[in-house]
Amino acid sequence: MxxxxxxxxxxxxxxxxxxxxxxxxxxxxxxxxxxxxxxxxxxxxxxxxxxxxxxxEKDVTIVAFLDNELTDEQIDEIRDQISVINDVDKYEFTSKTEITRDMMDSSEIFESVMKNWTEDENPIQNTFQIKVTDINVIDDVASEVKQIDGITLVKYGEGMVxxxxxxxxxxxxxxxxxxxxxxxxxxxxxxxxxxxxxxxxxxxxxxxxxxxxxxxxxxxxxxxxxxxxxxxxxxxxxxxxxxxxxxxxxxxxxxxxxxxxxxxxxxxxxxxxxxxxxxxxxxxxxxxxxxxxxxxxxx
Amino acid sequence: MELIRLTNVKKTYKTGVTAIQDLNLSINKGEFVFIIGSTGCGKSTLIKMLYREEKPTSGQIIVGGVDVGKLRNRKVYKVRRKIGVVFQDFKLLPKSTVYENVAFALEIFGVPKDEIHAKVLKVLELVGLKHKVKSYPSQLSGGEQQRVAIARAIVNGPKLLICDEPTGNLDPNTSMEIMRVLEEINKLGTTIIMVTHSIDIVKELNKRVIVLDSGRVVKDYAEGTYR
Structure with missing residues (x-):
């Protein structure tokens, strides 16, 4: 009290x-x-x-472009190789058909040009979108991805990010x-x-x-x-x-x-x-x- | 029964000035003692050591069974609670009323409100200021302010009341009024030590008188012997 x-x-x-x-x-x-x-x-x-x-950091993605000549088995093989790279958080395959469809949906100009392409004429490539666990290792991951056979190009906004x-x-x-x-x-x-x-x-x-x-x-x-x-x-x-x-x-x-x-x-x-x-x-x-x-x- | 004992007390300030030396003194419970002497004789230093505002350089000071000289700083408050101190300049809180000034001494110890009320009114009645509870210090005369200070000093029921020239700022008539109040308090059993320059007061009250000179007790007149 x-x-x-x-x-x-x-x-x-x-x-x-x-x-x-x-x-x-x-x-x-x-x-x-x-x-x-x-x-x-x-x-x-x-x-x-x-x-x-x-x-x-969340938005930064490595896009790996695949050779269009690859077979489904070869693509699976690449998927396996990506999956074992250190510091890869998530990866997702997007086929050229999906990309073409998305692009055509997004713009009428794209649609008018792309709708006439045959499968062989379509220059768009299949891709893997890869997210890394840490933005600081994006360079290392990108160069490892680049080493994989069947990947023709790797893009991730080098340097700017x-x-x-x-x-x-x-x-x-x-x-x-x-x-x-x-x-x-x-x-x-x-x-x-x-x-x-x-x-x-x-x-x-x-x-x-x-x-x-x-x-x-x-x-x-x-x-x-x-x-x-x-x-x-x-x-x-x-x-x-x-x-x-x-x-x-x-x-x-x-x-x-x-x-x-x-x-x-x-x-x-x-x-x-x-x-x-x-x-x-x-x-x-x-x-x-x-x-x-x-x-x-x-x- | 002895309340205060000083044995071979010496006080030298950092400046090298020795204010008190070879001081031996004993004061019993219930006594009323005047301490007199010229300016700089060590009166204030002596009483400051009693309530432990100053520490002796050597010697022993026992107040109410406590060796105050050896008391640690953070324990000093325990002794202060048993001692009331009254100053020449009253030391009242200007922004608090008479009631608040006196109650302050009880409130900080968590005394219940009803008890505070009863005790404050009782001491204000004793000093004759019950009708001024709501006044502020600035609305009071010097004598009234000193009575408030006395009321605050005794409201805790201290065994010892130390007065450092309490009438120094007051005219002779008011001073005598204050002395009557102090006598009254002394009759109720409180030991009073008072430093003063007023020989008239000392003669009028006819109590024990200790004369200091150069930090030493040069005379100690028993009650009724100082003329």
Whole structure:
């Protein structure tokens, strides 16, 4: 019961502290708000870049073109040979008839030209579409596939895919580094702002110490206050994230520049980011207070 | 029965200044003791060591059976809970009411609300400020503020009340009012140690008087012998 009363008092005192020292609280809250908005932008960017990378990686396929003279048995043999190559995830055979039909379905121009071709005249080749388990080994897999007898050509967007992915990778890493740096800077800034708040309340702390408050008695209300400041400071960044991202998503039709670069669906993405922002705000606020009050506890 | 014992206490600050030396002193439960002396004689250092704001450089200080000099920093609060301290500048929370200022000393220990209410009103009645519970310190006179500080210091029922020039900022009439309050508290069994510059007060109350000079006890007048 006594513990509950103490906790209740601490929470009440923390709220009182926030409102009684409102101008300083506002400074802390603004500091948290501004940095969390930048953190939110970095997060959204980082997750989307990660998403683009995954989409591109999933989409990259090695297409192996087969000699049209091959018999069904020889094709089966090639299938067996592909199946034993390391790092091959999935592979699928598409016959020239299927490809021709798909092309004719997709365009009237193709249809007008292709419908007159006889089986011998059709230059389209049978293919295997091969997916790899890891985009980084696509070169090795492609060259192994190329070695197989009966395969005349291998295509997988050589070079470009790797470049795109390494560009995404760099952006992703930059985002992660900036998020970490921003969190550290925020923690430091908040700690200093809260330090000013606490310095202005040195009298209160010294009275608490004099009447026999333990370090924990003194520290807890300030830590809860930091938690409240952090939570209040994350409100605007959360609103900005939810409305901002939804607006961007709607205006860009869910994609960036090309249909291949799809944005992450807003739900539940924005709520996850909001929770992360709230978590960072609260933790950073608590840590800032803990650090700031520490020096006043030495007797 | 002995409440405080100081044996061969010495205090030298980091600056090299020795504030207290060869100090031996014993104070019994229920006593009212004045500590007097010129500025810089070590009065404040002495009482700061009693509530462990300062540590002695050597010697032993026993308060209520606890060797406060050897007490670890994080355990100091345990002794402070048994001691009330009153200062010249009152040290009240300006943004809290009279009631909140006094209740604060009980709330941090998780005392139930009803009990807080009863105890706060009781001590405010004792110091004559029951009618000012809702006032803020800025709305009170100096004497009234000091009475609030005294109420806060005694609300926990401490065995010892240390007063560091509690009348230093007050006019003679108000000072005497405060002394009457302190006498009243002393009659209820609380030991009081008071540092003061006011010889008038010391003479008026006729209690035990310890005179310090250059960090040493130069005179120790028993109750009723200081003239």
């Amino acid at each position: 006594r513990t509950f009363r103490i906790i209740g008092r601490n929470i009440r005192d923390a709220f009182k502290g926030v409102f009684r020292n409102f101008s300083l609280s506002l400074a802390s809250i603004s500091c948290i708000t501004i940095t969390l908005i930048v953190v939110a932008v970095s997060f959204v960017l980082s997750y989307n870049v990660d998403n683009f990378t995954n989409l591109v 790797e470049q795109l992915i390494s560009a995404f990778d760099i952006v992703h890493k930059i985002c992660i580094v900036s998020v970490i740096a921003l969190i550290l800077v925020t923690a430091f800034l908040i700690s200093n702002t809260i330090k000013i708040t606490i310095n202005s309340r040195q009298r209160e702390i010294s009275i608490m110490r004099l009447i026999g408050a333990s370090n924990l008695n003194i520290r807890i209300p300030f830590i809860i206050e930091g938690l409240i400041l952090g939570a209040l400071g994350s409100i605007i960044p959360i609103i900005v994230t939810i409305y901002g991202y939804n607006t961007i998503y709607t205006n860009f039709n869910g994609q960036l520049l090309s249909p291949f670069i799809k944005l992450i669906e807003p739900t539940p993405f924005v709520y996850m980011i909001s929770l992360i922002l709230l978590g960072i705000g609260v933790l950073v606020g608590m840590f800032g207070s803990w650090r700031a009050v520490r020096k006043h506890l030495k007797i």
